[in-house]
Amino acid sequence: MVRHARGDGPPSIYLINNAALLSPVGPAETLDLEEAQNHILTNLAGPIYLTASLLGAVSGSRLDSHVTVVNITSGAGKSPYFRRSVYCAGKAGLDMFTRTVAHEQAGRNLPHRVFAVRPGVVDTSMQTLTRNLPDEATHDRELFLRLKRDGKLLPPDIAAELTLRTLDDPRVQSGDIVDVRELYPDHVAL
Ligand SMILES: NC(=O)c1ccc[n+]([C@@H]2O[C@H](COP(=O)([O-])OP(=O)(O)OC[C@H]3O[C@@H](n4cnc5c(N)ncnc54)[C@H](OP(=O)(O)O)[C@@H]3O)[C@@H](O)[C@H]2O)c1
Incomplete structure (x- = not known):
């Protein structure tokens, strides 16, 4: 997304890395390695690649x-989310990538x-997948079933x-890991 400041100012460029997979789910010793590799490519390497390419192109x-x-x-x-070790690893890696790039940017001129x-617990196909996991697959499936039943997603x-509101929220600093439930409690019931 590109937004132009009023007048002839330089454009602001926004990259939102949203795409992600949940699978593979299960104990580590049972994971399909090809699926795990594809997961890390999508959830972690993809955002790294896009961020590095964009910053490189701009500089x-x-x-x-x-x-x-x-x-x-x-x-x-x-x-840790039980039996979702690859998803947890990818998101933890993404968080550290976020913090580290922000840290190195902090010393720059601009x-x-x-x-x-x-984003909170969102009513998407990822949640449907979570609710449809086999009973023994996760410790928290009942929680997600209840949230859906109670209309809390x-x-x-x-x-x-x-998420878009965070772009202009002065409380959100570079390097932060923010939760919309804490930032906007009036809009999110959870
Ligand atoms: N839902 C939740 O409760 C929840 C909670 C916390 C965080 N999140 C995060 O929110 C983000 C969105 O998740 P969601 O709930 O919307 O999940 P989702 O319903 O499963 O949607 C995932 C999206 O990622 C895209 N995608 C997957 N692999 C891709 C690839 N290789 N290349 C391009 N696009 C790809 C999918 O595109 P296609 O449809 O074309 O496959 C789909 O649009 C994710 O980062 C997720 O981890 C979700």
Whole structure:
């Protein structure tokens, strides 16, 4: 996404790394290695590649553009989610990539911004997949079934709107890992 400042100012460029996989799910010794590799390529290497390419392109151009990178992360980057070790590893890696790039940008003249957003529990196909895992697959399946039953899942359009709101939220600093439930408690019931 590119936004032009009023007048002839340089454009601001926004990269939101949202694409992700949940699978493979299961004990580590049973994981399909090809599926695990594809997962890490999508959830971690993809955002690294896109961020590095964008920052490289901007720094190599004459355009004085300002870049904001938003990595969509999850509480899985912080706490172990039973039998979702690859998902947790990918999100933890994404969080550290976010913090490290922000740290190296902080010393620059016009630092680009990089932060990560936890969107809450969102009513998407990833949640459907979680609810449909075999009973023994996770310790928290009942929680997600209950959230769905009680209408507590965040609609995807609201999650997207709140994520976009972080772009201009002065409370969000480069290097932060923010949770929309904490930033906008009036909009998220969880
Ligand atoms: N849902 C939640 O409760 C929840 C909670 C915390 C964090 N998140 C995070 O929120 C983000 C969005 O998740 P979601 O819930 O919307 O999941 P989702 O319903 O499974 O959607 C995942 C999206 O990623 C895309 N994708 C997957 N692999 C791709 C690839 N190799 N190249 C391009 N696109 C690819 C999919 O595109 P196709 O449809 O074309 O395959 C789909 O649009 C993810 O980063 C997820 O980890 C979700």
